[in-house]
Each structure stands twice: as C-alpha cells, then as structure tokens.
Amino acid sequence: xxxxxxxxxxxxxxxxxxxxxxxxxxxxxxxxxxxxxxxxxxxxxxxxxxxxxxxxxxxxxxxxxxxxxxxxxxxxxxxxxxxxxxxxxxxxxxxxxxxxxxxxxxxxxxxxxxxxxxxxxxxxxxxxxxxxxxxxxxxxxxxxxxxxxxxxxxxxxxxxxxxxxxxxxxxxxxxxxxxxxxxxxxxxxxxxxxxxxxxxxxxxxxxxxxxxxxxxxxxxxxxxxxxxxxxxxxxxxxxxxxxxxxxxxxxxxxxxxxxxxxxxxxxxxxxxxxxxxxxxxxxxxxxxxxxxxxxxxxxxxxxxxxxxxxxxxxxxxxxxxxxxxxxxxxxxxxxxxxxxxxxxxxx
Amino acid sequence: xxxxxxxxxxxxxxxxxxxxxxxxxxxxxxxxxxxxxxxxxxxxxxxxxxxxxxxxxxxxxxxxxxxxxxxxxxxxxxxxxxxxxxxxxxxxxxxxxxxxxxxxxxxxxxxxxxxxxxxxxxxxxxxxxxxxxxxxxxxxxxxxxxxxxxxxxxxxxxxxxxxxxxxxxxxxxxxxxxxxxxxxxxxxxxxxxxxxxxxxxxxxxxxxxxxxxxxxxxxxxxxxxxxxxxxxxxxxxxxxxxxxxxxxxxxxxxxxxxxxxxxxxxxxxxxxxxxxxxxxxxxxxxxxxxxxxxxxxxxxxxxxxxxxxxxxxxxxxxxxxxxxxxxxxxxxxxxxxxxxxxx
Numbered sequence: 032x033x034x035x036x037x038x039x040x041x042x043x044x045x046x047x048x049x050x051x052x053x054x055x056x057x058x059x060x061x062x063x064x065x066x067x068x069x070x071x072x073x074x075x076x077x078x079x080x081x082x083x084x085x086x087x088x089x090x091x092x093x094x095x096x097x098x099x100x101x102x103x104x105x106x107x108x109x110x111x112x113x114x115x116x117x118x119x120x121x122x123x124x125x126x127x128x129x130x131x132x133x134x135x136x137x138x139x140x141x142x143x144x145x146x147x148x149x150x151x152x153x154x155x156x157x158x159x160x161x162x163x164x165x166x167x168x169x170x171x172x173x174x175x176x177x178x179x180x181x182x183x184x185x186x187x188x189x190x191x192x193x194x195x196x197x198x199x200x201x202x203x204x205x206x207x208x209x210x211x212x213x214x215x216x217x218x219x220x221x222x223x224x225x226x227x228x229x230x231x232x233x234x235x236x237x238x239x240x241x242x243x244x245x246x247x248x249x250x251x252x253x254x255x256x257x258x259x260x261x262x263x264x265x266x267x268x269x270x271x272x273x274x275x276x277x278x279x280x281x282x283x284x285x286x287x288x289x290x291x292x293x294x295x296x297x298x299x300x301x302x303x304x305x306x307x308x309x310x311x312x313x314x315x316x317x318x319x320x321x322x323x324x325x326x327x328x329x330x331x332x333x334x335x336x337x338x339x340x341x342x343x344x345x346x347x348x349x350x351x352x353x354x355x356x357x358x359x360x361x362x363x364x365x366x367x368x369x370x371x372x373x374x375x376x377x378x
Numbered sequence: 379x380x381x382x383x384x385x386x387x388x389x390x391x392x393x394x395x396x397x398x399x400x401x402x403x404x405x406x407x408x409x410x411x412x413x414x415x416x417x418x419x420x421x422x423x424x425x426x427x428x429x430x431x432x433x434x435x436x437x438x439x440x441x442x443x444x445x446x447x448x449x450x451x452x453x454x455x456x457x458x459x460x461x462x463x464x465x466x467x468x469x470x471x472x473x474x475x476x477x478x479x480x481x482x483x484x485x486x487x488x489x490x491x492x493x494x495x496x497x498x499x500x501x502x503x504x505x506x507x508x509x510x511x512x513x514x515x516x517x518x519x520x521x522x523x524x525x526x527x528x529x530x531x532x533x534x535x536x537x538x539x540x541x542x543x544x545x546x547x548x549x550x551x552x553x554x555x556x557x558x559x560x561x562x563x564x565x566x567x568x569x570x571x572x573x574x575x576x577x578x579x580x581x582x583x584x585x586x587x588x589x590x591x592x593x594x595x596x597x598x599x600x601x602x603x604x605x606x607x608x609x610x611x612x613x614x615x616x617x618x619x620x621x622x623x624x625x626x627x628x629x630x631x632x633x634x635x636x637x638x639x640x641x642x643x644x645x646x647x648x649x650x651x652x653x654x655x656x657x658x659x660x661x662x663x664x665x666x667x668x669x670x671x672x673x674x675x676x677x678x679x680x681x682x683x684x685x686x687x688x689x690x691x692x693x694x695x696x697x698x699x700x701x702x703x704x705x706x707x708x709x710x711x712x713x714x715x716x717x718x719x720x721x
Contacts, residue, residue: 268493271452272507272558273481282509286497362497 050086058083096226111231114182118235121178126171133174134159137347145354146361155350158343169318169340176317176344179235179310180303183242187299191247192292195254196280205255212248220245220306224313238310246302250295257291258284293356300348304341318344379466380427381594382434382451382562387424387460389446389618392417395458408617420446421457422618428611430561433588433595435609437602437641443618444598448564451596452485453477464562482511485562486555490570492547494539500526500550501535507558518557525553529583545576552584556591565597569604581607602641606630606650614638627655647718648686654678656717657698657707673697678706682717689714 055063062082064070100107125133138156145151163170198205223244227237261284269283285292311319318340325334390398390411398417408419420443428434438444449455450462453469462469469480486507487493494503501522502509508518526532529549539547548568555563569577581604588595599605605612606626613623614637622634630650633639653676672694676685678701689696689709696709 262493262496264489264491264493265495267454268487268489268495269506269510270454271481271487271493271564272510272554273478273483274510275478278510283495287495 051084054084054086057087058085096229100229107230111236114231114236114239115234118178118182118239121182122175125174125178130163130170141351141354144351144358146358148354151350151354155347158347158350162340162343165336165340165343166321169321169337172316172318172321173340173344175235176304176307176319176341179238179307179315179317180242180300180348183239183246183303183306184296184300186239186243187247187250187303188296190243191250191295191299192254195251195292195295196258196285198251198255199258199284208251212251215244216248220309224310228313233314235315237313238307238315241310242303242306245306246299249298249302250292253291253295253298254288257288257295260291261287290356290360293352293359297349297352297356300352301345304345304348308341380463381430381465382428382596383461383463383466384424384426384447384450385461385463387421387447387450387457387462389420389443389450389455390417390458391420399458419443419618420455421450424460424615424618424620426613426620426623428594428596430594431592432610433597433608435597435599435605435612436615437599437605437612438615439600441617442615444600444615445566446618447615448487448566448596448598451562451564452481452487482507483558484560485564486558486560487564487566488548488551488555488568490567492539492544492551492571494547494550494554496539499536499538500531500542503539503550504553504557506554511558521557522553525557526550528556528587529553544572545580548572548580549583552580552587556587561594563593563595565595567598567600570599570601577604584608602645603649606645614641626650627652631655646683648683649681651682651717652678653680653682653685653696653698653709654706656682656713657696657709658713659707660705663708671695675699676709677701682714686714 059082062085064076064083070076128136134156137159138152141155142148142152162173194208198208220241224237224241227240231237231240265283265287266279269279274282307315307317308319308322311317311323318337321337322334322341325331325337388399388402389395390402392398392415395417398411398415401411401415402419402422408422411417411419422443424443424447426434436444436447446455450457451464453462453472456470464480464484469477472480495506498506501519504525505518505522508521513521523535526535529552531546531549531553534542534546539550542550548571551568555565569580572580584595585608595608597605597608599608606629609626611623612626612629614621614629614634616637622629622638624632627650629638630642630645630647633642657678672692674685674688674692674694674696676696676698678698685696688694697705698707698709700706
C-alpha cells in the first residue's frame with residue numbers, strides 16, 4: 032500500500048506540472064503576463080483564476096472529431112444504414128398492421144412470456160389499449176418509440192452481456208471497465224447526442240446510440256454481478272466434474288445468473304424509455320416529440336397526455352420483463368420443501 | 379502402486395507464494411508467516427499414499443488444510459510445490475484437456491453443502507457428469523435412473539434440489555458422483571451439514587455401497603467418530619501438517635502427539651477397537667493356550683462393543699478365532715479393562 036501511495040503522488044505531481052506548462056504554452060498571448068517576474072509583483076492572479084491557466088481541450092477534440100468523420104465516414108454510414116434499415120423495416124411492418132391485431136399480439140406475447148400469468152396479461156393488454164385511447168396520434172408514435180427502444184435494447188444485450196461475462200471472469204478487466212460505465216452513466220446525454228448527430232444525422236439512429244450509451248451500464252453491471260454471485264460451490268462442482276469453460280458458462284453460470292441479468296434488462300428498458308424522450312430534442316420521432324411539443328407550446332394538457340402514454344409504455348415493458356424474470360427465478364428456486372422427512376435408503 | 383500419491387506437497391495462499399516457500403521449508407511457523415508476510419499456509423510438506431479400493435479419511439479441525447488437500451487431488455487447487463500422482467502419473471503435468479478428461483472419467487466429488495445445480499432436476503443433476511462427458515440423453519438418463527434407485531430416491535427424479543431435505547440432497551450428490559463410475563471418490567465433509575441421525579444413515583449407506591463398488595474414497599471430516607467408522611486409514615492434519623497416518627486402532631492406541639491424544643481422548647473405544655487388536659496371543663495366556671472356565675468364541679474382526687455385553691453377562695473369557703476357526707488369541711477382563719482405559 033505504501034509504494035502505491037508514493038507512485039500515485041509522483042504521477043499526480045508530474046501531471047500537474049505538465050498541465051501548467053501546456054496551459055501556459057497554449058494560452059493567448061494577451062492573457063499571459065509580460066514577464067514571469069510580474070507574477071511575483073502582482074498577486075491578483077491568485078484571487079481570480081488566471082486566464083492563461085486554461086487547458087486547451089476543446090480545439091484538439093473538435094479537430095480530432097473532424098478527422099474521425101473524414102477518415103471513418105464510410106464506417107459510420109454503414110452503421111447508420113444498418114440501424115436505420117432495421118428500424119424502418121420494423122416500424123413499417125408494425126405500423127402497417129391493423130391496431131386490434133397489434134393489441135392481440137402484445138397480449139399473446141405477454142401471456143406466454145410471463146408464464147401464463149393472467150394478471151400481468153390483463154394489465155399489459157389494458158395499457159396497450161389505453162395508449163391509442165389517449166390520442167389516436169399516439170398509436171403510431173408509440174410504435175416508433177417501441178421500435179427504437181427494442182433496437183437499442185437489442186444492442187445493449189448483444190454487446191453488454193458478453194462484456195458483463197468477461198468482467199466477471201477477469202477482475203483486471205472489471206477494474207478498467209467500471210470507470211467507463213460510471214462515465215457512460217454520468218456524462219450528460221447531450222454530450223453524446225451532439226456527436227451522434229454529427230456522425231449519424233438527425234432521427235432514430237443517434238437515439239439508438241444514445242440509448243445504448245445510457246442503458247447498457249446497468250445491464251453490464253448486473254450481468255457481471257449475477258455471474259459472480261453464482262454459488263461458488265456449485266461452480267466448483269461443475270469444475271470437479273470436468274466441465275469445460277464453455278460448458279460451465281452455458282450450463283451453470285448463465286442460467287443461474289439469469290434472474291439478475293433479467294433485472295438488468297428491465298433496468299435497461301426503463302432507462303431506454305427515459306432516453307427516448309430526451310432524444311426527441313434531436314428530432315427523433317416518437318411519443319417523446321409530443322412531450323416536447325407540449326413543452327414548446329406551454330400546453331400542460333398535451334404534455335401530460337404524452338407523459339401518461341410514456342408511463343403506459345414503461346408499464347408494458349416493465350411488466351413483461353419482470354414477469355419473465357420471475358418465471359426464470361421460479362425455475363431456479365422452486366417454492367418450498369415438499370417433504371422434510373428423510374427417505375429411508377433402500378439399497 | 380498406490381492409487382493416489384502426494385509427494386512433499388506445499389500450498390501457500392497469498393500474492394507471492396514462491397517467495398515465502400523457502401521460509402516455510404526452513405521451519406518458520408504458519409503463524410509467523412501469516413504475521414510477517416501476509417501469506418496463509420495451506421499445506422506444509424504433506425506426503426501420503428492411498429491404496430486402490432480403500433477409504434482414506436483425512437481429519438482435522440477447520441483451518442487445518444483438509445479441504446485444500448482434497449482439492450489437490452483433482453487439481454481444483456494447484457500446489458505451490460510438490461507432486462500429485464494418480465495411478466502413478468503426475469497430474470500436475472497434465473494439459474487443460476487431459477485434466478478435464480481426468481475429472482470426467484477418473485474421479486468425482488461430493489460437497490459439504492451438496493453443490494447441486496438448483497436449476498436442474500434431480501435426474502439432470504445426477505446425469506451432469508455424463509452430460510459433460512458428452513453422452514447421449516437416453517444413455518445418461520438410464521444410468522442416472524439406476525443411480526437414483528441405488529441411493530433410494532426413486533420417485534424424486536423430476537423434483538428440484540430445493541424441494542428435497544438435506545439428507546436427500548446429499549444422496550443426489552452421492553448419486554451424481556457415482557454416475558460417472560469413477561475410480562476415485564472425493565468427499566469433502568460430505569455428511570457434516572446433515573443432522574446426526576441422517577448422517578449415521580448416510581455413513582451406513584456409503585459403507586454398504588463401498589462394500590460392493592470398492593472405490594478409492596478420500597473422505598474429509600472433522601468428526602473423529604465418523605473417521606473411525608469409515609476409514610481404512612486415517613490421516614490427521616494439524617495446521618497444514620500431516621501429523622499421523624494409520625489404521626483407526628493405531629491412532630487410538632498410539633497417538634503420535636498431544637494434538638492427536640487430545641483428539642482421541644473422548645472416543646468410545648469399544649466402538650473402534652477390534653478383538654484382534656487387544657487380544658493376548660495364545661502362548662502368553664496362562665494355561666498353555668487353553669481357556670479355563672467358560673469361553674465364548676468371537677471372530678477377530680469384531681469390535682469390543684459387539685461381544686462386551688455377552689462377555690460380562692456370562693463372565694466368560696473370549697476366545698478369538700480367525701475366519702477359519704483357528705484360535706488366534708484370548709481376551710480376559712484384564713485386557714478389556716486396559717484397552718478401555720483412557721491414557
């Protein structure tokens with residue numbers, strides 16, 4: 032521990048010196064003192080933060096970003112086309128269906144995914160119906176929002192779960208990824224919505240990217256936690272019977288971590304819905320833009336209606352994912368001991 | 379050739395075990411190493427050999443390194459130094475795949491808290507080892523079915539472990555371990571989590587199975603009665619050191635040090651000592667190898683408690699006979715009194 036502390040202090044000291052030198056170098060000449068000795072005669076720079084002590088981060092980032100667009104434009108366009116194509120196809124397919132069929136479809140899906148729970152099915156069916164009931168305009172917009180959320184969540188699953196598993200296996204990797212997750216969760220969403228627009232244009236795709244950045248962390252964290260929380264002795268048992276890493280992962284660790292992973296999916300979906308409203312500010316169409324419209328027109332009723340519609344969507348997603356999680360949990364931890372009496376062995 | 383052999387195995391837990399190893403070999407104590415170097419000694423120069431078909435019980439209190447020891451045999455833990463031989467082959471030199479094959483076919487393990495898969499049914503649990511081997515579903519189900527019957531759990535195939543009581547869960551654990559028909563059975567405090575009556579039941583069941591299957595069993599326990607009951611040989615661990623290895627009656631009659639003495643102090647000797655251990659040879663018996671007065675004949679493998687009531691009731695002398703009926707020795711009240719007296 033002692034060596035660690037000294038190591039850190041040295042690094043910080045040199046970084047501090049470096050920052051001062053760089054800031055001073057790049058500061059505009061008119062802000063700089065004429066002479067270093069001025070600093071010793073006039074101590075006013077100690078009261079207000081001196082203008083020459085300004086680390087130049089904005090310029091290099093902007094130029095770096097420009098370079099990125101020029102160099103990898105094709106790459107981003109490829110992603111854009113793929114996600115946009117996926118979104119459009121999905122949206123057109125569902126919007127094209129007659130609305131009663133959509134309601135029935137949602138009910139049927141809920142019924143089977145929830146393990147035939149009648150209560151959940153009725154709640155979800157009612158909420159679905161009520162979205163259109165609020166305002167006919169909401170129906171198509173809710174479908175657009177749902178499609179964006181689903182694609183965003185799909186990205187979260189495909190990228191997030193493998194990362195979570197890798198983190199659970201390698202403590203060093205976890206140490207490096209955890210700060211990144213903190214960053215993804217705390218950085219204001221507009222900070223990555225702007226580069227999103229520059230890279231992917233206005234519309235659904237930057238919203239999907241934003242959803243991924245915002246909603247993937249809880250899923251990654253809970254996947255990692257879920258895998259690590261699997262009973263050590265059970266994992267050891269798998270090892271003792273000669274299970275390979277793959278057999279152990281798919282046969283034991285993932286199934287037993289699934290309730291936690293589903294909790295992560297549930298959290299991700301909720302965060303994705305929150306992000307969809309913010310994304311309406313960069314021109315993503317969906318129920319969020321009704322909220323924005325209400326805000327711009329100071330129309331409280333309109334914003335409330337749209338707000339209720341989003342809450343209903345959230346309830347639908349939440350009920351379905353929760354019910355599915357419960358169903359899995361029931362399987363790994365069945366209700367109660369049937370007979371506590373020991374069975375006399377018959378050999 | 380012994381089935382399992384450990385040669386000078388050291389295990390140190392910590393950040394840099396190799397740097398601590400020389401200290402341990404020079405005789406620094408476990409406590410000093412923990413204090414000064416922040417490393418925990420798991421095993422300290424342990425050597426032992428286990429013959430094919432015997433039950434070897436490894437006994438010690440918690441922290442004595444017994445669980446660490448058993449995990450060296452299937453390499454769930456790798457030693458800091460030393461050799462682990464199974465069938466004369468050093469398993470430490472095995473590649474990843476060879477090790478998996480060894481665990482799949484040669485040995486299996488039973489755990490203290492059962493280690494059952496909560497998301498699998500009893501049947502799937504028992505068939506797990508076969509599943510890992512890559513056997514077809516039908517084959518493994520028929521084998522699993524037989525094993526479930528063998529431990530007396532028929533009718534519970536499609537229950538989940540959490541629906542069973544502790545004793546039943548451990549039967550599942552035992553069936554799972556036997557399903558792959560391994561030569562070696564590793565049992566890590568397998569019965570410690572069960573209540574005494576069920577534990578006794580399970581011990582009997584294990585002995586009955588063993589009399590048919592003749593596996594090489596390595597059994598870990600902290601319960602001396604259990605080790606005396608099950609073990610052909612017993613190894614006693616203290617602070618990572620193997621302090622004594624011997625047959626149950628050797629351990630009782632000649633404890634190697636104070637630690638073992640303290641351990642065996644409260645043992646019910648009548649339950650452990652056999653007729654042949656305490657008998658006088660015929661030439662030492664006063665009347666020229668002939669018993670005076672009433673005698674009862676007792677096989678030499680019988681425990682004292684089996685003939686004691688009869689002997690006291692009839693006030694008789696015991697004539698110990700071997701399996702062919704020849705007299706091999708005598709037991710009078712004097713030998714009896716000596717053998718049952720605590721040192």
